[in-house]
Amino acid sequence: MATTIFGVMIVLLLLGFPMMIPLIIGAFIGFYSLFGGFGQLETMIQQMLAGIRPASLIAVPMFIFAADIMTRGQSANRLIDLVMTFVGHVKGGLAVSTAAACTMFGAVSGSTQATVVAIGGPLRPRMLKAGYNDSFVLALIVNASDIAFLIPPSIGMIIYGVVSNTSISELFIAGVGPGILILLLFSGYSMIYAIRNNVPTEPKASWGERLRATQRALWPLGFPVIIIGGIYGGIFSPTEAAAACVLYALILEMIVFRSIDLKALYETAKSTGLITAVVFILVAAGAAFSWVISFAQIPQAILGAVGVAEMGQIGVLFVISIAFFVGCMFVDPIVVILVLVPIFAPVVQSVGIDPVLVGVIITLQVAIGSATPPFGCDIFTAIAVFKRPYIEVIRGTPPFILILLCVSVALIFFPQIALFLRDLAFGK
Amino acid sequence: MTDDPDAHARSHGEAHMTSADQSDLGDYRSSLPGFLGTIDMAIARIEAVALAGGVLLMAANTIANVLGRFVFQQSIFFSEELNRILIILITFAGISYAARHGRHIRMSAIYDEMPPHLRKALMVVIALVTALFMFGLCYYAVGYIITQAGRGRVLPALQIPVWWIYLWVPVGFFMTGAQYLLTAIKNLLERDIYLSTHVLEGYDDDEVEV
Amino acid sequence: ATWRYAFEEAMDEVQGKYAQKFKEEVEANSDHTIQLFPFGTLGESADIMEQAQAGILQFVDQSPGFTGALIPEAQVFFVPYLLPQDQETLNTFFRNSKAINEMFPELYAEQGLELLKMFPEGEVCMTTQEPVHSPADLEDVKFRVMTNPLLVESYKAFGATPTPLPWGEVYGALQTGIIQGQENPGFFLESTKMYEVTEVVTCIGHNNFTTAVMANKDFYDGLSEEDQKVIQNASDAAFDYILDYQKNLQEESLKKIKEAKPSMEINTLSEEERKPFMETADEVEAAFIEMTGESGKKILEQMKADLKSASQSQ
Ligand code: NA
Ligand code: NA
Numbered sequence: 006m007a008t009t010i011f012g013v014m015i016v017l018l019l020l021g022f023p024m025m026i027p028l029i030i031g032a033f034i035g036f037y038s039l040f041g042g043f044g045q046l047e048t049m050i051q052q053m054l055a056g057i058r059p060a061s062l063i064a065v066p067m068f069i070f071a072a073d074i075m076t077r078g079q080s081a082n083r084l085i086d087l088v089m090t091f092v093g094h095v096k097g098g099l100a101v102s103t104a105a106a107c108t109m110f111g112a113v114s115g116s117t118q119a120t121v122v123a124i125g126g127p128l129r130p131r132m133l134k135a136g137y138n139d140s141f142v143l144a145l146i147v148n149a150s151d152i153a154f155l156i157p158p159s160i161g162m163i164i165y166g167v168v169s170n171t172s173i174s175e176l177f178i179a180g181v182g183p184g185i186l187i188l189l190l191f192s193g194y195s196m197i198y199a200i201r202n203n204v205p206t207e208p209k210a211s212w213g214e215r216l217r218a219t220q221r222a223l224w225p226l227g228f229p230v231i232i233i234g235g236i237y238g239g240i241f242s243p244t245e246a247a248a249a250c251v252l253y254a255l256i257l258e259m260i261v262f263r264s265i266d267l268k269a270l271y272e273t274a275k276s277t278g279l280i281t282a283v284v285f286i287l288v289a290a291g292a293a294f295s296w297v298i299s300f301a302q303i304p305q306a307i308l309g310a311v312g313v314a315e316m317g318q319i320g321v322l323f324v325i326s327i328a329f330f331v332g333c334m335f336v337d338p339i340v341v342i343l344v345l346v347p348i349f350a351p352v353v354q355s356v357g358i359d360p361v362l363v364g365v366i367i368t369l370q371v372a373i374g375s376a377t378p379p380f381g382c383d384i385f386t387a388i389a390v391f392k393r394p395y396i397e398v399i400r401g402t403p404p405f406i407l408i409l410l411c412v413s414v415a416l417i418f419f420p421q422i423a424l425f426l427r428d429l430a431f432g433k
Numbered sequence: 434m435t436d437d438p439d440a441h442a443r444s445h446g447e448a449h450m451t452s453a454d455q456s457d458l459g460d461y462r463s464s465l466p467g468f469l470g471t472i473d474m475a476i477a478r479i480e481a482v483a484l485a486g487g488v489l490l491m492a493a494n495t496i497a498n499v500l501g502r503f504v505f506q507q508s509i510f511f512s513e514e515l516n517r518i519l520i521i522l523i524t525f526a527g528i529s530y531a532a533r534h535g536r537h538i539r540m541s542a543i544y545d546e547m548p549p550h551l552r553k554a555l556m557v558v559i560a561l562v563t564a565l566f567m568f569g570l571c572y573y574a575v576g577y578i579i580t581q582a583g584r585g586r587v588l589p590a591l592q593i594p595v596w597w598i599y600l601w602v603p604v605g606f607f608m609t610g611a612q613y614l615l616t617a618i619k620n621l622l623e624r625d626i627y628l629s630t631h632v633l634e635g636y637d638d639d640e641v642e643v
Numbered sequence: 644a645t646w647r648y649a650f651e652e653a654m655d656e657v658q659g660k661y662a663q664k665f666k667e668e669v670e671a672n673s674d675h676t677i678q679l680f681p682f683g684t685l686g687e688s689a690d691i692m693e694q695a696q697a698g699i700l701q702f703v704d705q706s707p708g709f710t711g712a713l714i715p716e717a718q719v720f721f722v723p724y725l726l727p728q729d730q731e732t733l734n735t736f737f738r739n740s741k742a743i744n745e746m747f748p749e750l751y752a753e754q755g756l757e758l759l760k761m762f763p764e765g766e767v768c769m770t771t772q773e774p775v776h777s778p779a780d781l782e783d784v785k786f787r788v789m790t791n792p793l794l795v796e797s798y799k800a801f802g803a804t805p806t807p808l809p810w811g812e813v814y815g816a817l818q819t820g821i822i823q824g825q826e827n828p829g830f831f832l833e834s835t836k837m838y839e840v841t842e843v844v845t846c847i848g849h850n851n852f853t854t855a856v857m858a859n860k861d862f863y864d865g866l867s868e869e870d871q872k873v874i875q876n877a878s879d880a881a882f883d884y885i886l887d888y889q890k891n892l893q894e895e896s897l898k899k900i901k902e903a904k905p906s907m908e909i910n911t912l913s914e915e916e917r918k919p920f921m922e923t924a925d926e927v928e929a930a931f932i933e934m935t936g937e938s939g940k941k942i943l944e945q946m947k948a949d950l951k952s953a954s955q956s957q
Binding site: 502506507508510513514580584585586587588589590595 | 689693696697711712713754783785790791792795804806807809
């Protein structure tokens with residue numbers, strides 16, 4: 006059954022069917038072969054609705070909405086102008102700033118999709134104007150957003166911690182090292198890219214210009230304060246911070262700057278709704294498909310045939326990495342964690358690997374999976390928001406995926422990348 | 434539209450920089466004749482209002498909840514459930530709206546390389562198959578709602594029957610199916626290749642608004 | 644045949660232990676095999692319940708607290724201080740209660756479910772940032788509860804500010820301070836690491852988390868008498884096993900918490916300190932009766948009668 010489903014899905018995908026159709030047809034085939042007919046398809050509807058049920062998903066349309074308002078108005082540009090006065094003269098400076106902003110925003114907001122919109126939305130046009138190639142820009146935005154999985158708070162780590170009975174605090178700290186390492190490598194690649202493609206720089210800004218830019222950005226600087234201060238300061242949950250951003254954006258753009266009127270607000274809400282819908286219908290269809298895979302116990306069947314237990318630590322870590330990487334290519338990461346972690350737990354214990362290390366490796370695979378074709382939520386978001394063809398969005402991905410895979414391998418051979426900070430903090 | 438996508442991106446990249454583009458979702462004009470056209474336009478209007486209204490209400494609800502917690506030390510007890518209702522509304526009003534505007538995400542790399550007559554035939558097949566599965570999902574969504582209604586489950590905070598909040602689901606599937614069916618018909622009747630009833634293939638709708 | 648059994652917790656938590664024992668018994672005494680689906684692998688609590696009603700799953704474990712939307716009377720388990728605080732009395736009650744073994748099965752049957760067993764999962768304790776010795780200490784504490792009207796009532800009556808929050812956000816919200824408290828049974832406080840982001844565990848004996856295992860009724864009624872017997876015996880065996888498993892579970896879980904975080908303060912309130920909390924029970928009871936009407940009242944009264952005879956038999 007698994008072979009048929011994956012085969013049909015890939016063909017439909019390549020032929021150019023709307024992305025929801027391969028997932029829906031995959032689920033239909035699954036239901037048909039599991040229950041000998043279509044009698045139980047109401048459960049497919051149930052699971053589609055379950056896919057868009059999590060309350061934390063509300064942060065996505067809210068951050069999209071806030072970002073859309075800021076971009077149509079003046080806030081976004083004033084913020085970027087400020088950043089440019091500091092990094093505009095450095096080769097690759099804008100790209101590095103974009104990567105850092107994506108990482109930071111993604112980490113705090115807890116939503117990589119929202120990051121693609123909120124940071125990618127305003128920064129992409131600036132990068133294009135600065136002379137970066139679009140395929141590089143899109144890949145940078147999608148991949149840098151996914152670093153956020155590794156930096157707390159991380160929902161993937163929380164779920165792994167609960168399922169595997171591992172300290173969530175230790176996981177959180179252990180994710181920071183690899184997260185920063187990846188950001189540094191992305192930054193390095195960005196600078197090399199800028200030098201090799203000779204992306205022009207701007208003349209260095211004077212301190213007077215920087216001061217003026219800061220003054221212009223004074224109001225919009227409230228956004229990072231609300232998001233970073235609000236969430237780490239314990240004032241807002243990510244969803245609430247998103248709502249606070251919407252409120253603040255409305256106050257700035259409609260009252261202070263007067264750059265948006267009610268008609269524009271209506272249009273913005275409509276386009277936010279449209280982007281939300283085309284991404285969420287894929288989340289919904291993906292949930293139904295994930296249910297089929299889980300119910301048919303396909304991962305158990307595949308892994309049972311492999312014989313992991315005799316492989317030793319390195320072997321087990323490789324199998325785990327590959328299993329999660331492949332799983333997240335097709336199935337919702339949360340479901341992958343819930344299904345696979347209990348299967349691997351006894352093996353991890355018997356060969357004596359630190360479960361915190363396993364958690365970080367798994368989270369990294371989840372991050373890679375969300376940015377990797379064919380099914381990646383952040384790819385979908387980028388397509389919906391930027392209205393670029395699928396192939397264009399993933400064209401620039403390979404170097405980033407390569408970096409991520411190198412870090413995965415490095416983590417297996419040098420666990421201290423993750424465990425160093427943990428050992429320091431917990432005195433181990 | 435067989436140009437190299439990279440060149441395509443370079444030439445249009447700046448014209449379509451963000452979702453904040455004002456032209457992207459301009460007023461919808463139905464391509465259906467007469468009375469059907471009037472109904473189609475009315476439905477398009479309802480979808481648009483549901484979409485925008487859903488997002489605005491969600492923002493208002495979430496903001497009110499935050500303010501409530503800070504100003505009155507009291508969360509709105511039904512806030513989470515209301516957002517759940519709205520996200521369903523937005524998603525299912527949105528999928529038909531997206532179908533209407535040819536905005537559903539697809540991987541068109543191979544499709545784009547095909548000669549026009551093959552592309553046209555494939556587009557008809559894609560639209561028909563998509564319509565078929567949308568109508569199928571509509572049917573099972575109705576069944577699911579009837580089952581839910583029979584069980585009498587209620588939302589814990591709002592105490593309204595759960596099935597009420599799903600009413601948009603079959604409507605959304607049906608409208609999406611109808612859009613794709615019309616797209617297939619349109620492609621059979623006209624010379625050009627259409628992504629939706631009024632959007633020609635290609636990624637920039639400013640050049641294709643009919 | 645292959646039967647499928649889903650539950651709301653991870654494999655190593657109480658519901659998972661029960662399910663594993665049940666599976667072991669059924670497979671040892673019949674040709675049937677059972678596939679287990681822990682928390683989240685087939686959806687949330689409400690999803691697996693519906694799948695059991697649809698007959699996709701043969702067995703499901705859903706706590707009555709979540710069943711409240713379907714069977715309002717099941718919320719009776721949230722009335723504080725209704726269940727006995729003593730473990731032996733509690734076990735006797737679950738074995739012999741007429742409300743649990745006769746009245747609830749009828750209510751579940753109306754929903755197409757064969758109620759196989761209800762069992763306790765452990766005393767519910769609070770974790771907070773500051774010590775709690777009286778309702779006054781809960782004032783201005785934003786306390787996370789499940790989205791359940793009766794629980795909200797309870798914590799309002801205790802003096803806290805009930806703050807409904809999805810489970811996935813609780814850890815982060817405690818860490819950053821959006822909420823300052825939450826409640827769960829001891830083993831769950833340990834397994835979900837709630838102690839990492841709070842400072843004090845307080846047990847006031849107000850509740851013992853109860854859960855229920857059921858089968859799809861059409862499936863069950865369609866079985867041979869022999870198979871039904873296998874299932875009943877397996878349920879009884881798993882029930883005995885889980886009561887035994889739990890004997891020291893609460894103490895062990897709290898001990899593990901103390902080991903993992905020595906600075907954790909663990910308080911069990913005295914009879915005297917519990918009094919003001921116990922006095923709020925009437926208020927919540929009234930709310931329960933208002934929500935569930937005559938049928939709820941009948942169940943509540945029967946449970947009280949059962950409890951009386953359970954404590955007398957000790
Ligand atoms: Na994060
Ligand atoms: Na992927």
